[in-house]
Amino acid sequence: MAHAKLNIALAGNPNCGKTTLFNELTGSNGYVGNWPGVTVEKLEAPLKADPSVILTDLPGIYSLSPYSPEEVVSRDYLVKTRPDAVIDLVDGTNLERNLYLTTQVLECGTPSVVGLNMADVLAKRGDAIDLPALSARLGVPVVEISALRGTNVDALVDAAVEAGEEGRAKEPVHWFSSTVEDALAEIAGIISPAVADPATLRWFSIKAFERDGEALSALDLGEGEREAVEAIVCAVEDELDDDSESIITTERYDWIEGVVAECVRKAPAKLSTSEKIDRVITNRILGLPIFAAIMIFVYYISVSTVGTIGTDWANDGVFGDGWFLSPASAAAYDEAAGAYADEDYPTQLDAFLAAAGDAGLDTSEVLGAIEDGDTAEIEAFAAEAEAKGVVAKDVPWLDADGNYLDTEGNVVLVDADDEPMLAAGQELATHDPITATEFLSAVNAEEPIPGEYGWFVPGVPVVIGEWLESAGASPVVQSLVLDGIVGGVGSILGFVPQMIVLFLLLCFLEDCGYMSRVAFVMDRAFRRFGLSGKSFIPMLISSGCGVPGVMATKTIENERDRRMTIMLTTMIPCGAKLPIISLLMGALIGGIEGWWIAPLFYLLGVACVIVSAIMLKKTRPFAGEPAPFVMELPDYHLPALKSYLLHVWERVWAFISKAGTIIFVACVGVWFLSNFGIAGWEGGSGAFGFLPEMADAPANAMDYSVLAGVGSAIAWIFAPLGFDNWQAAASSLSALIAKENLVSTFGVLYGLGEVGEGSTVLWASFAQMFTTAGVVHLGAMFAFVAFNMLDAPCFAAVGTIRRQMDSSRWFCFAIAYECAFGWVVGLIINQLWELFALGNFGFWTVVALAALAAMLYQLFKPMPKFGEEAMGKNAPMGEVA
Amino acid sequence: MAEVPMERTLKDVPVGASCVVKRLTGTGAVKRRIMDMGLTKGTRVTVRKVAPLGDPIELTVRGYELSIRKDEAARVEVEDA
Missing domain, CATH: 3.40.50.300 (P-loop containing nucleotide triphosphate hydrolases)
Incomplete structure (x- = not known):
């Protein structure tokens, strides 16, 4: 060109x-x-x-x-x-x-x-x-x-x-009345020496007439010039009996009315489709139910059904073991895997070997044989055991989580010593006596391999793992790549399918014009605590996942509201926090009749959002007149497909690219912390290194990791909250990768291996952690869970907050506020329990009561005045005071 | 906003009725925003409906739909069309 x-x-x-x-x-x-x-x-x-x-x-x-x-x-x-x-x-x-x-x-x-x-x-x-x-x-x-x-x-x-x-603008058209135009000409004469570009003279003259300080700050006007301009403006204001800003606005619109009357020939107005739709959708009676129905639909599709299927596929399939392309082979595999798990072969095997050991047989050889698949050796062992009449009797039947079952198939709880606790008339489910025949079938039972069921695509970690293995990579590299990098990237990309589904729905609602109706319908409810109707959508979505929840704040126009919503929305318990709640329910009441606990934490989340919103609204950065709710309700229209899809893609890509970096770095960081440490166990070399690969590393090698060290170092912070052991601190740290990690880290730290939140043994250990002298400290337990609900969200959400705030200052403030608020709530819960249930009163009780009083004061004190500066016209709304 | 003006304001206009803007009270961002959206002196306004929770209200002004809170409507003095 x-x-x-x-x-x-x-x-x-x-x-x-x-x-x-x-x-x-x-x-x-x-x-x-x-x-x-x-x-x-x-x-x-x-x-x-x-x-x-x-x-x-x-x-x-x-x-x-x-x-x-x-x-x-x-x-x-x-x-x-x-x-x-x-x-x-x-x-x-x-x-x-x-x-x-x-x-x-x-x-x-x-x-x-x-x-x-x-x-x-x-x-x-x-x-x-x-x-x-x-x-x-x-x-x-x-x-x-x-x-x-x-x-x-x-x-x-x-x-x-x-x-x-x-390169040159056309001659400006003059649209104001002669009075105003004369005044503007006079002003132009006064300020023209200060205006560098003559093309902008008319702009600056009008701004000077409007007393627009923001625009005039670019000009170097002397005191005399300012006064001269002011005199001209005041004269016009007196003559027209209005303030200068209103005069300009009104005359602009008056001029436009004239132009439109001259240039537009309108056909007689009919009731438009948009108006017909709105008669129903924002109807006084139907408005709320329709809104609720649409939101439930969005939530249902993006969080509980399609979105979850997508996320599960990404997490367990692409970034897990692999996935099936054909539903038929998936079903066949699931059935086989289920049947295999129901038989509880590992327990049978262990029980028979134990019985053989009791009968005086040496089982060490056969263990190796089972590992190597040495059939002859195994059969020889079986024959020898049969000759000795080895039979394992009354072997308890365990489910896939390793829990005891009763004869009805219900999970049986365990006590602090991991012994099953049976109610009167309840009996443990046991295997039939296990003889050598059962032993052999248990040995020969093969766990179904998904790859043999056809149409199976192995997951990324499997493929990369095999490749690293074949390339002869060292265990450190393998662990870094698989657990650190692939795990980290996977945790980001795992959300992508869900985000796509969510933004397909949200961008549609936004592009077709419904979002402004949401604000119209919900504004009243949210204004009570200083937010606008549009803050509702991010909070609803956050109950599924905070990442799209924070992303959804995009639709809030007002910057203060948007920042506040970004900060608060992750306090709503998300899907990944549910395992923590399940763990608490399990520990507390055996997970059976605890239906009220989960809603309790949702309620806590909502209450914390409201309390925080009211408190923050009275601080300087968020203070000021409520954002004007003067909003256009645009006509409904079907969005253009291309623009709509681009809109969705922009949102998703923004997340992947910007949030991805911080998550990646954080995941590698936590990987390093939890895998490296000093081999300080009995017989350990005392050297610093990669723990899992050290000579004779014990199962609880993680106890010696840097993470454990950091956990111990920061445990004192949580002492007033009632959990000053390093395990609680360390699992809170690892929960930052993903909140559900809290449960699995807990399992590892207590030497239980990879157990889920459904494990009764884990429930018992969890309760044990908060038990002193046989009494479970409910305050500390609730404080621990509340803290983990409210503190900084997982790295994926933290990364999204960083991206959405686009200011390191605001980002740090948001994370610091969340952590501090979570800590204070935990403190209050624990100390109130100490005070009222245990009758203990100490220094921290005073602190907790003072914190509670301060919160109540901030909640109920009247809106403070921050002076003209914060509210005046010269301060743009986004300015941090 | 020193005093509640005794004048009839947009807040008092019943649903379905029309009126003409006489004057805007107050200063600063909110007033400018209301004017920017077309509610200037002499503009004809129709009150369309009230939101399900009683606030805000929906207006037709200059051929489009505008929603404003009752607090803001109270700053708009009106007279009969």
Whole structure:
């Protein structure tokens, strides 16, 4: 191309089809980032038709006022960065309000063209717009397009490129009354020496008239000049009996009304489809039930059904052992695996070998033979045992979790010594007497191998593991790659299917216009504690998974609300926290009649969100007038498929790329901490190294890891919460990788191996940890669980918070607040229990009561005043005070 | 916002009725936002409906649907159309 590189900005109202046009023009292969310092997204991409032209998508805005971060970044871009040309896209079906922004964009003095979108909808309605007349009144070219169908968009771009190459804005059109125009001319005379670019003189004159401090801070005006301007403004205000900002706004709209009356010929209005839909959807009676139904549907699809299937597939299949391509082979394998597990062969084997040992036989040889599959040796052993009449009797039947069962098939609880506790009349399920025949069949029973059932794709760790093995990689490398890297990346990618499902639904609700109705319906309920109706959606989704929950905060426009929702939404228990709740239920009441405990923690989560929201609202960064809820309810429309899919993909990709880095680093870090340490066990070498591969490493080698060391070092922090042992601290740390890790780490730390939350032995150990002198310390137990519910979420969610906040300061504040809040809640729970149940009173009781009092004070004190600075017009809403 | 104005405001307009904006009270971001959305002096407004929980309300102004809270509607003084 002959011409130099051009920068073209794309401006327009929200819902005017800007994103659709941007995608149409660029194919959206550009850069997605944030405008500096704010959580506003910035899109930039070269044109498909001409890569030397860069298109920048400004946020969707209604005005160039100084009050919202979106508006401020847009005007800064237009007035300070100065693109070569601006395309202002207006929605032809809503011309009056759209032209309001147009008048302001034209004032910036940048070469501009106006794109009149939704030409097809207009034609269908029977409305007609006189383009030449509109173009003459605005003083810039107007091109009629349909972004959705891609009609005429090339002509629009050509006009913009032409305007940009010409390099000079058209003569500004004067739209205010003569009184105001005269005043503006006078102001221009006063400030012109301070304005570097004469093209922006009209813009700065109007801003000076409006007393827009944010805009004027760019100019170096002397005291005398300021006073002269002020005198002019006051005179006009007196004459027109209104404040200058209102005068400008009103006169703008008055001028537009005139233009629209002249250029638009409207067909008689009919009740639109959108209005018909809204009659039902935001109906006073049906509004809430319909909203509830839609939300339950979103939750059901993305969290409990399709999303979970996707996540399970990714976690257990792609990043697990593998998965079946055919449902038939999957079913066949499941049946075989189930049948194998039901027979409880390992228990039979162990019991028979124990019986043989009791009968004086040497079992060490045969153990090796079983391992190597030496049939002759095994059969010889069986024959010898049969000759001696070895029979194992009354062998308890264990389920897949290693739990005792009664004759009815129910799980039997164990006491502190792991002995089964039977109620009167209850009997343990036992195997029939195990003879050599049963022994042989147990030995020969083969655990079904999924690969033999056809259509099986092995998981990534299996494939990589085999490859590493064959390449002769050292165990450290194998563990780093498999547990650290593949495990870490897997934990990120495992969420992707669920995120896709969720964003397919949410982006649809957003793109079709329902999200603003959600805010309309829910606003009242959420405003009570300082949030808006849009905060509901992230919280609902967080009950499934915090990662998409934090991502869903994208739809909240107000920056303070968005930050607050990001901080608080992960306090709602997510799916991965359920195993922790199950563990507590199991430990407490045997997991059977504890239905009320899970809702209790959801309730705790909701209460903590509300309490935190009210408390934070009264602090400086979040203070201020409630964000104005002056919101357009756009017409419903089916989103364009391409734009919609791109929208979904952008959200998902943003998560993978940005959040991925922090999760990856964190997972490798925790892998290192838990696998490396000093071999300090009896007979250990005392050297630092990779524990699992050290000579004669015991099963509990993890006790000697750096993680255990860190756990002990920080255990004192949790002493006031009632759990000052390093295991609790270490498992809380490892829970940061994924909350459900708390349970498995617990199992490993207690030497129980890989056990699930359904294991009665684990329940007993868990209860044991909080038991002193035979009494279970309920306060400490609840404090431990509450802390792990409320503290920093898993790394995946932490990474997402980092990405969404896009500010390390806010990110650190969010994580610190969550941890501190979780700790305080844990402290209060534990100390209140100490005080009321055990009658103990000490230093920490005082601290807990003081913390409780401080929270109550912050909750009920009136809204403090932070002075004009925080609320005044010169402070953009996003500014951190 | 020193005092509650005794004037009739948009908050008092019943559902289904129309009115004309006379004046906006208050200052700063909220007032500017209301004006930016097209509620300026002399604009004709129709109150469409009230949200299920009693707040906010939905208006038709300049040919589109706008939702504002009752608190904000109370800043808009109106007169009969």
